[in-house]
Amino acid sequence: MVTDEHSSPRTHDLDDGPDAARLLADLWRQACPDEPIEAWVLQEKILADPDRDPRLWLTATHGGRLVGAATGVVRTQGPEGPTGFVQFLAVAPGYRRRGVASRLLDELEQRLARRGARRIRAFGGAPSYLWPGVDVRYTGALCLFERRGYRLEGYDFNMEVDLTRPLPVDPPPVRQQALERSGVTVRPLRREDREALEAWLRRTWGPHWAFEGMLAMDRPEPAGFVATRDGDVVGFAVFDSTRPGWFGPMGVEPSLQGGGVGLELCVRAMEEMARRGYAQAQIAWAGPRCFYARKLGATISRVFARLSKPVEEA
Ligand SMILES: CC(C)(COP(=O)(O)OP(=O)(O)OC[C@H]1O[C@@H](n2cnc3c(N)ncnc32)[C@H](O)[C@@H]1OP(=O)(O)O)[C@@H](O)C(=O)NCCC(=O)NCCS
Structure with missing residues (x-):
């Protein structure tokens, strides 16, 4: 220097x-x-x-x-x-x-x-x-x-969900009924999901989300949830990928969208974020803003030009 x-x-x-x-x-x-x-x-x-x-x-x-x-x-x-x-x-x-x-x-x-x-x-x-x-x-x-x-x-936006209070969603049994109708299971990501998740992310959402999904997968404890049907990946939601405390990306197989799978993924991931000590989830570069606002009470927290x-x- x-x-x-x-x-x-x-x-x-x-x-x-x-x-x-x-x-x-x-x-x-x-x-x-x-x-x-x-x-x-x-x-x-x-x-x-x-x-x-x-x-x-x-x-x-x-x-x-x-x-x-x-x-x-x-x-x-x-x-x-x-x-x-x-x-x-x-x-x-x-x-x-x-x-x-x-x-x-x-x-x-x-x-x-x-x-x-x-x-x-x-x-x-x-x-x-x-x-x-x-x-x-x-x-x-x-x-x-x-x-x-x-x-x-x-402009692009981050949104914020308060994790110090219960999320404004139906109780688990009601949400579970919606999932059962579509035959989908939502569970925490495991290291052994790596190959299947990466392949599905590449195929369905492209290389960027595959990259971001793998960052979350490789955290000391995998940071996200996966939705499966008949053993196949049909959805995912991750956090701590862009930054600690930032949520996303998340996505659901297009044919299953609108059936409550995305909401369940968000809720489970955000509850896990709260368990890991975060007071808020910062939804990164939020896409479907009204979805997050209506379903989770998310509000716009940062605006980027x-x-x-x-x-x-x-
Ligand atoms: C943004 C930042 C890097 C600018 O650094 P800097 O060395 O002061 O910038 P410069 O001296 O080269 O500024 C060049 C011109 O930019 C504009 N500008 C820079 N800072 C400004 C300010 N605070 N208000 C208004 N105009 C400003 C002016 O036109 C300035 O020319 P002038 O001084 O002749 O009026 C500095 O303010 C900073 O580190 N901010 C915090 C970090 C940050 O915001 N990073 C971006 C992450 S999203």
């Missing part, structure tokens, strides 16, 4: 060493104390990303101290072609409004373009992501990206 006590912070590549995740976590704690992110999460989401490219990990240092960082990744799946994602961005409070983030993003956007990205997105980037987009309460980040020419495409710009303008 270059020491430069008196001048402005300088940008460098992040040293891909054993301390990298801890350094990023320390920086994030200063930058955003209201949203702590543990080092192991940053390790998993950034440094062990399936498309990881250390040439897209940039830092700003001053006097040997890490004062800013921006990391990115290029993904090639999807109809949009190669897309660059800013995955992480933070500048220490004492170094704000001095152009540190701008310099980091200038360099990162150029590197993303050189690696083939045709569009750059501010966060998102499933299946391995920290936020669906820019949290609209993060004023500095929102203004920064808008100033850089990123256009607002829409979806921002992107084409690389021609980068």
Whole structure:
């Protein structure tokens, strides 16, 4: 790390060493104390990303101290072609409004373009992501990206379910009757479900959910529930995959949707989250918002702006 006590912070590549995740976590704690992110999460989401490219990990240092960082990744799946994602961005409070983030993003956007990205997105980037987009309460980040020419495409949401109170659902025997009609059993995920679940997820929902489902499967205790019929997987719901305390993804075989299987999966998974000590379930990047609101009393907890710009303008 270059020491430069008196001048402005300088940008460098992040040293891909054993301390990298801890350094990023320390920086994030200063930058955003209201949203702590543990080092192991940053390790998993950034440094062990399936498309990881250390040439897209940039830092700003001053006097040997890490004062800013921006990391990115290029993904090639999807109809949009190669897309660059800013995955992480933070500048220490004492170094704000001095152009540190701008310099980091200038360099990162150029590197993303050189690696083939045709569009750059501010966060998102499933299946391995920290936020669906820019949290609209993060004023500095929102203004920064808008100033850089990123256009607002829409919003994505997290929702929250209070786990300190009983969920507002029918008692188990009533729910059980609905399940029996469809011949479905819901039970906790077990390690031996791995192969069947991954194959079903790939076939039914695609590689992103397969990836996220396997992260939950590989937690110290598998973090989720599976629905089966005649021994075949027909539904799943996981948590602790995106972040500790975040719920999802979840899905039910299309032919069985509307029969109470999805609700049972949610209820069982959220009850298990409560048992493991969570006071709330944060439904990540919530899809069927009215389903969660009506069935579980979920409310919108975080709003993320979806921002992107084409690389021609980068
Ligand atoms: C967002 C963040 C990285 C910006 O870092 P920074 O080094 O202060 O940004 P810059 O100095 O390069 O800002 C460039 C321009 O962005 C805009 N901007 C940045 N912060 C702003 C703020 N708080 N309010 C309004 N505009 C802001 C301004 O147009 C600024 O130019 P100006 O200072 O000439 O007016 C920093 O505020 C931060 O770490 N925030 C917490 C972490 C975060 O929100 N990360 C995103 C996760 S979703």
